[in-house]
Amino acid sequence: MGQKRGNDSKPQAVELKKRKKGGKAAKASQDDSWDGMVSIDELNWKEVAMPDRMADAEGFFGLEEIDDVEVIRPQGNGEIQFKAKSGKPKKSIVRTPTAEETKFEEWGGFSDGESTDKPTGLTTVTPEPAPEAASESKEDKKSKKKETKEPKKKDTKEPKNKDAKKDAVPKETKPKDTKPKQNSKQKANLTELSFAALEDDDDEDGVDVSAWDALGLSPELLTGLSKMKFATPTTVQKSCIPAILDGHDVVGKASTGSGKTLAFGIPILEHFLEKRGKSNNSKKPPAHPMALILSPTRELAHQLAKHIGDLTTNSPDTNARIALVTGGLSIQKQQRQLANADIVVGTPGRVWEILSTGTGLIAKMQRIRFLVVDEADRLLSEGHFKEFEEIIGALDRKEHNDFPEDEEEDEEEEKEDETKARQTLVFSATFHRDLQQKLAGKSRWTAGDIMDKKESMEYLLKKLNFREEKPRFIDVNPVQQMAQGLKEGIVECPAMEKDLYLYSLLLYHPKHRTLVFTNSISAVRRLTQLLQSLQLPALALHSSMAQKARLRSVERFSSPTADPSSILVATDVAARGLDIKGIDCVVHYHAPRTADAYVHRSGRTARAGAAGKSVIICAPDEVVSVARLAAKVHAKNPNATAKKLPLESLEIDRRVVSRIRPRINLAKRITESNIAKEKVSADDNWMRAAAEDLGVEYDSEEFDESKGKGRGRGGGRLQREKQASSITKGELAGLRAELKNLLSQRINIGVSERYLTAGRVDIEALLRGEGNASFLGHLDPLNF
Numbered sequence: 001m002g003q004k005r006g007n008d009s010k011p012q013a014v015e016l017k018k019r020k021k022g023g024k025a026a027k028a029s030q031d032d033s034w035d036g037m038v039s040i041d042e043l044n045w046k047e048v049a050m051p052d053r054m055a056d057a058e059g060f061f062g063l064e065e066i067d068d069v070e071v072i073r074p075q076g077n078g079e080i081q082f083k084a085k086s087g088k089p090k091k092s093i094v095r096t097p098t099a100e101e102t103k104f105e106e107w108g109g110f111s112d113g114e115s116t117d118k119p120t121g122l123t124t125v126t127p128e129p130a131p132e133a134a135s136e137s138k139e140d141k142k143s144k145k146k147e148t149k150e151p152k153k154k155d156t157k158e159p160k161n162k163d164a165k166k167d168a169v170p171k172e173t174k175p176k177d178t179k180p181k182q183n184s185k186q187k188a189n190l191t192e193l194s195f196a197a198l199e200d201d202d203d204e205d206g207v208d209v210s211a212w213d214a215l216g217l218s219p220e221l222l223t224g225l226s227k228m229k230f231a232t233p234t235t236v237q238k239s240c241i242p243a244i245l246d247g248h249d250v251v252g253k254a255s256t257g258s259g260k261t262l263a264f265g266i267p268i269l270e271h272f273l274e275k276r277g278k279s280n281n282s283k284k285p286p287a288h289p290m291a292l293i294l295s296p297t298r299e300l301a302h303q304l305a306k307h308i309g310d311l312t313t314n315s316p317d318t319n320a321r322i323a324l325v326t327g328g329l330s331i332q333k334q335q336r337q338l339a340n341a342d343i344v345v346g347t348p349g350r351v352w353e354i355l356s357t358g359t360g361l362i363a364k365m366q367r368i369r370f371l372v373v374d375e376a377d378r379l380l381s382e383g384h385f386k387e388f389e390e391i392i393g394a395l396d397r398k399e400h401n402d403f404p405e406d407e408e409e410d411e412e413e414e415k416e417d418e419t420k421a422r423q424t425l426v427f428s429a430t431f432h433r434d435l436q437q438k439l440a441g442k443s444r445w446t447a448g449d450i451m452d453k454k455e456s457m458e459y460l461l462k463k464l465n466f467r468e469e470k471p472r473f474i475d476v477n478p479v480q481q482m483a484q485g486l487k488e489g490i491v492e493c494p495a496m497e498k499d500l501y502l503y504s505l506l507l508y509h510p511k512h513r514t515l516v517f518t519n520s521i522s523a524v525r526r527l528t529q530l531l532q533s534l535q536l537p538a539l540a541l542h543s544s545m546a547q548k549a550r551l552r553s554v555e556r557f558s559s560p561t562a563d564p565s566s567i568l569v570a571t572d573v574a575a576r577g578l579d580i581k582g583i584d585c586v587v588h589y590h591a592p593r594t595a596d597a598y599v600h601r602s603g604r605t606a607r608a609g610a611a612g613k614s615v616i617i618c619a620p621d622e623v624v625s626v627a628r629l630a631a632k633v634h635a636k637n638p639n640a641t642a643k644k645l646p647l648e649s650l651e652i653d654r655r656v657v658s659r660i661r662p663r664i665n666l667a668k669r670i671t672e673s674n675i676a677k678e679k680v681s682a683d684d685n686w687m688r689a690a691a692e693d694l695g696v697e698y699d700s701e702e703f704d705e706s707k708g709k710g711r712g713r714g715g716g717r718l719q720r721e722k723q724a725s726s727i728t729k730g731e732l733a734g735l736r737a738e739l740k741n742l743l744s745q746r747i748n749i750g751v752s753e754r755y756l757t758a759g760r761v762d763i764e765a766l767l768r769g770e771g772n773a774s775f776l777g778h779l780d781p782l783n784f
């Protein structure tokens with residue numbers, strides 16, 4: 001078993017087997033008198049391969065490990081040392097400095113501040129802001145701190161230190177990245193596991209980030225933002241970051257994909273940098289976590305950790321430890337991770353499990369500076385309320401601090417930070433209308449009914465114990481809940497022809513990455529198979545799939561190398577928070593059940609200022625409820641009236657519908673037969689196993705006969721299933737061949753000899769392969 005390390009070694013800790021990467025380059029003397037002892041930073045660490053699932057990454061990213069070393073404990077207070085295990089060459093455990101490190105070593109540092117006797121390594125070469133920037137920024141931080149101590153009475157959107165900061169920050173931040181290997185490699189590891197599309201790793205150039213100047217951020221984070229190519233803050237970031245930096249509690253509402261994660265992530269990291277700067281010891285593990293971010297689902301928690309982690313990785317010298325606390329790992333491990341993290345991201349169930357069983361963890365967590373509740377309304381619908389209430393109760397309980405070693409730091413903190421109360425930040429894209437009115441101060445809170453309405457958002461907010469009497473309610477888009485670049489459409493069709501219209505829509509929009517929502521798992525299964533049999537690159541996502549299969553589907557769908565026409569068929573498990581870049585179109589195969597679901601589903605496209613489309617396929621008996629739902633979503637939109645909603649009615653060309661019907665009929669028969677066969681075989685296996693357990697004989701034919709005779713509920717379905725499953729292999733092969741033949745031809749929508757000779761068809765264009773490759777003839781686009 002090898003040793004593992006992370007970024008910060010702590011000599012006294014025997015568990016220093018793990019630390020974040022980025023230790024000093026080795027310069028161990030390798031002459032004959034050398035006794036073979038090396039320090040932690042001189043070891044030849046190897047990067048640990050990242051596991052398939054983020055959950056298996058144990059919460060900390062970028063670990064390194066080493067084999068064949070012995071840990072030599074110090075006498076007294078000395079540093080732990082290492083030496084090669086007996087039988088191994090002494091030098092085998094020593095790292096050779098890279099050419100780059102040697103170069104920097106010779107160069108001798110950046111400025112007066114750098115001590116020349118520093119041994120070696122990345123700490124020496126970590127990019128520092130220009131000297132004046134560094135000193136000004138310290139001043140700024142001090143002044144900002146003063147402001148933070150007391151939430152301002154007046155709502156100032158810009159921090160006071162704006163001007164000073166402005167000078168400190170390079171306009172065109174082209175960071176002299178002195179940790180290129182570490183950063184890009186860590187980034188690669190993370191992005192491999194990410195839901196988001198991979199970015200071009202080779203391109204290290206930053207963008208101009210002067211648009212962020214007004215927010216007065218540190219040079220470190222500006223460099224990170226520059227590298228991530230976030231040239232301007234989004235509206236929610238512009239409004240929330242100053243309020244949070246000023247120490248206010250914030251309830252933030254902003255449309256999907258508008259950048260809410262960094263709206264709270266950036267102030268948290270600013271606080272981290274400020275506190276770390278003061279402690280003058282970046283290597284010491286934190287006495288307690290600084291922020292707790294609660295998220296309703298594992299996927300979202302992973303995404304949040306990754307998004308904030310990306311910013312820390314890209315920001316020089318910002319090695320905040322992020323612990324991901326979700327199911328799937330040993331409690332003891334997560335207790336350790338949580339205790340040593342700067343930022344804890346987790347689901348309420350798991351966080352509570354860890355806190356309630358760990359010794360002293362509650363006392364540590366009581367000292368967090370930020371509590372973030374993301375996708376707050378879903379936290380309730382996911383049934384996390386009980387654990388959430390327990391966590392809040394525990395955080396607010398008075399407990400003794402049983403960490404004597406932290407006392408010194410505590411006193412220091414206490415002296416400097418008079419506002420010990422934590423800041424609470426609540427974010428979502430949807431809050432119901434009554435609550436919005438109350439938060440905006442337009443209607444009153446009535447204590448009586450709130451306490452009766454347990455598990456409501458009102459109750460949750462009351463429980464949160466804000467530091468201020470009233471949190472700042474920042475509603476970035478009070479009139480428009482939908483993203484600006486989103487176009488909404490509706491396709492009306494007979495209830496039994498939704499497959500046909502879905503297929504038409506997909507053919508109308510080639511090279512569109514499409515997310516199709518259904519209301520049931522069985523519909524996801526059926527539609528995925530149906531589309532696959534039509535040779536479309538469809539993938540499934542629903543909650544009954546194993547976690548690994550879910551992640552695989554999302555990654556295959558979102559990978560930049562994926563087919564640009566990729567289709568993900570999903571239940572509402574994918575409706576919230578999932579940040580997949582480049583989804584062009586969301587199709588609601590089943591109408592969403594609530595207005596919020598419509599907002600969140602549609603919010604998977606048109607993210608971060610991009611354009612996107614959302615189309616509801618609507619049966620006649622759904623039209624009224626869909627119109628009501630759209631009216632609710634657009635209630636405050638001045639351009640929408642009950643008669644004129646921003647829902648474009650999309651007319652699918654009848655010729656298309658009639659020409660593709662044979663394809664759909666064949667594909668449906670093949671799919672139904674496959675599903676019925678799978679089901680029969682699963683039932684059969686189950687019956688056989690049950691019969692075996694009971695010690696009776698099982699005759700499947702006899703059983704089938706008795707099943708088919710039933711006239712009660714489900715009798716018709718059983719008959720259909722039986723019929724579908726009774727198609728022979730030969731018949732099925734025949735159907736497949738027929739479908740394959742149809743799919744090999746383009747859909748002819750009006751090209752005949754008569755048209756060709758009458759000049760109705762641009763033959764040249766046809767030969768050039770222009771237009772929609774699925775069709776032969778001219779197809780009027782949907783203009784949508």
Ligand SMILES: Nc1ncnc2c1ncn2[C@@H]1O[C@H](COP(=O)(O)OP(=O)(O)OP(=O)(O)O)[C@@H](O)[C@H]1O
Nearest residue numbers: 230232233234256257258259260261429577579608
């Ligand atoms: N300032 C910025 N400039 C450009 N892109 C940004 C900026 N801030 C965030 N993004 C990108 O925008 C996307 C959406 O961000 P995020 O996931 O935080 O949105 P959200 O508001 O939380 O959405 P949802 O409500 O759906 O969870 C992400 O891919 C993120 O990388």
